[in-house]
Amino acid sequence: MADLSPIQPCLWFDDDAREAMEYYVSVFPNSRIRSIEEYPDEKLDEHFANMSGKVINGQVTLNGLDFICFDGGPLFRFNEAISFVITCADQTEIDRYWAALSHVPEAEQCGWCKDRFGVSWQIIPRDMSALMKTPAAIQVMMQQKKIVIAELESA
Template sequence: MAELSPITPCLWFDDRAREAMEYYVDVFPDSRIRSIEEYPDESLDEHFAGMKGKVLNGQFTLNGMDFVCLDGGPVFSFTESISLVVRCADQAEIDRFWAKLSHVPESEQCGWCKDQFGLSWQILPANMDELTRTPAQIQVMMGQKKIVIAELENA
């Protein structure tokens, strides 16, 4: 098996890392789960109580980008201060990823959405810089939830 990228994001889940990996590799092309190492028998150490069978170290690739993840319990959770940017070729691709990744409507703004695991995503056209050059385009974008390319082009 090939080594991971020199810099690899690590995603800390409460207890849904396996479910998240399976979901994400279904959403993105050229994706796969590389490996899953589970927590050992919880009788070996009190720190593992309730974690038997959960993901201690998961490695997966999404559209060619490597990630690692773990089930670490409720100590930490995702915030909007970190998001993953998905650059899309056209509106159809934006619509497809948005349908799969947006699960928290109150978190939607300017192409940002949050999935069912609490991870924030930016679903953007690959040419977003060209679509937000004028104040009118920026104003339209600020009012959008999901990015609609035609609205930006017509602003």
């Protein structure tokens, strides 16, 4: 078994960690579910009642980055304070990831989107800092939802 990353993000899902892991593996290249351990059949405490069959420890690699995922119930929710940045080679790659991950239109701005599980993503071109060299380009980017490279280049 390959060495795991020394630091790994951990994603707390309500009750759909397995579905999220399977979905993310279908979205990102070089990805795989490494393992899924389920909650035991017995009740652990009031918070973890009825969790039998849900994920207590899921390990997944997404495009080479290791994650831990689990079902923890509705106690905590994802928010925009944490997001994952996807750097893309070109507009085609931006469009592909945007189509796969953007599911909450009201959360879209400046290349930021939220997927159907509530996780926030920033889908940006690899050369974003070079594209943001002028105030005009920054103004254009601030009006965009999905980043459109040609609009930034012409600003």
